[in-house]
Amino acid sequence: MSRVFVAGIGSTTFGKHDGTSIEHLAVKAAAFAIKDAQVDRSDIGALYLGNFVSGPLNGKEVLAGIVADRLGLNNIPCTKVEGACASGGIAFRHAYLAVSSGSVDAAIAIGVETMTHAKTPQTTAALNCAMDHEYDSPSGLTFPGLFGLAWRMHSQRYGTTRDEVAAVVLKNKRNGLRNPLAQMGAEITIDQICSSAMICDPIQLYDCCPTSDGAAAVVVISERLMRQLGPFRKVPFVEALSSIQTRGSSRIAGHRDLVSFDATVSAAAMALQSAALSPAQIDLVELHDCFSIAEIIDSEDLGLVPRGQGGKWVMEGRTAVDGDLAINPSGGLLAKGHPVGATGVAQVYEVVKQLRHEHPNQVQNARTGMTHNLGGTGVACTVSIFRGIDT
């Protein structure tokens, strides 16, 4: 198994990209990443593209090959991967595996989505494709509904309060203000959150991430290529220590416990073990806060925060950019935005910026970072761990 290094990263802004095609966004992000990596296009031996709803919302498929064509890449295998909101994380993991297995010296992972052109019912229907239609859809459940169920249980079991969950929104919106790529950074008040429209009790409008357009890309390379490129580089490499993918129940009622996602718990445990790190050694995490309560649940599932303490940690500022464990210094899905297929790759982009110490919302002395991407009703999950290195 070869060690794997992130050589280059690229991203568009997240938000509305009216009139820009999905191919165009993907190509822009990929071109940034290839230039940043300072690799030759002919070095790239595989392309993985994470995308969820380009079929229903854009009427476009085989995006991986189309994007490779526009990028002028060689005759290489180009694969679109889909795992609902975890599509990007899965694309990254495939690129990681292609390099770690020794089959290629460089691979590119791209994540892309365009959603804002569609009307809300159309978007909801497209996203609801990730429900288990035999078991869960007949009850009229939606994704915010799933997290409403989880929130109510978390509150009952651990005493998590509305103010604690609102503190996640306040923190991530504030972090988003310091991220030029973010769609919805803002300085807001608890009153604004608590008076916003009720969506799926107790989830209100500000507890939900927006729909977004955007793309991100990452070039990963082998140790051999890293040694070759090293002397010519100004920016440091970041090592990908592990990248794990797991599966949870496809049915909501199939989850052992609604305040925890088994796929996250197992992915984090395996990723930490593979990286030979303990949770306390993680300096920052970009995790899947599709809803405010999800950040609290994820932080506990990842083993980074004690079970039931997620709300208290955010309230006490321990998950702020200058806290014990920075959670979502990018603004997360809540403030940076959530172009669903792009998110998992964008999380890698954010962590690599942090570990290069060039992030506009920098976590001081960040050495190790984690990404966590969750898809569907917790049916697909990826966790990856990174470490900054000097060449």
Add this chain to the structure above:
Amino acid sequence: MKIYRCVSCAEATLVPPAICSKCMHDEFELGYGSTQGVLISFTTIRRAPAGINLTSPYHVCVVEMTDGLRVTGVLEFGDSEPELGQSVYELRQDGMQIHFSSSPNH
């Protein structure tokens, strides 16, 4: 509610499966599960997804039936807002849509 029970290992499912996910056997017998369960959690959907035969707002719940089967269903409130952990009662089954009431006197 109608359930399908694997004739080999007795695993119960709501939807007629292609194979039993526990033992891979492919014969099932139709039976009836318990009509009472415990409310695990619920939420209120304020905006219904397209194509659903429900008028918002409506309540969705996860229930653990007395026989151990966990199901997602539609919850109809009794006189007051239900509490997690309380008993709920099957009202009716429309295909795969199961309706529960939080009141024993439904």
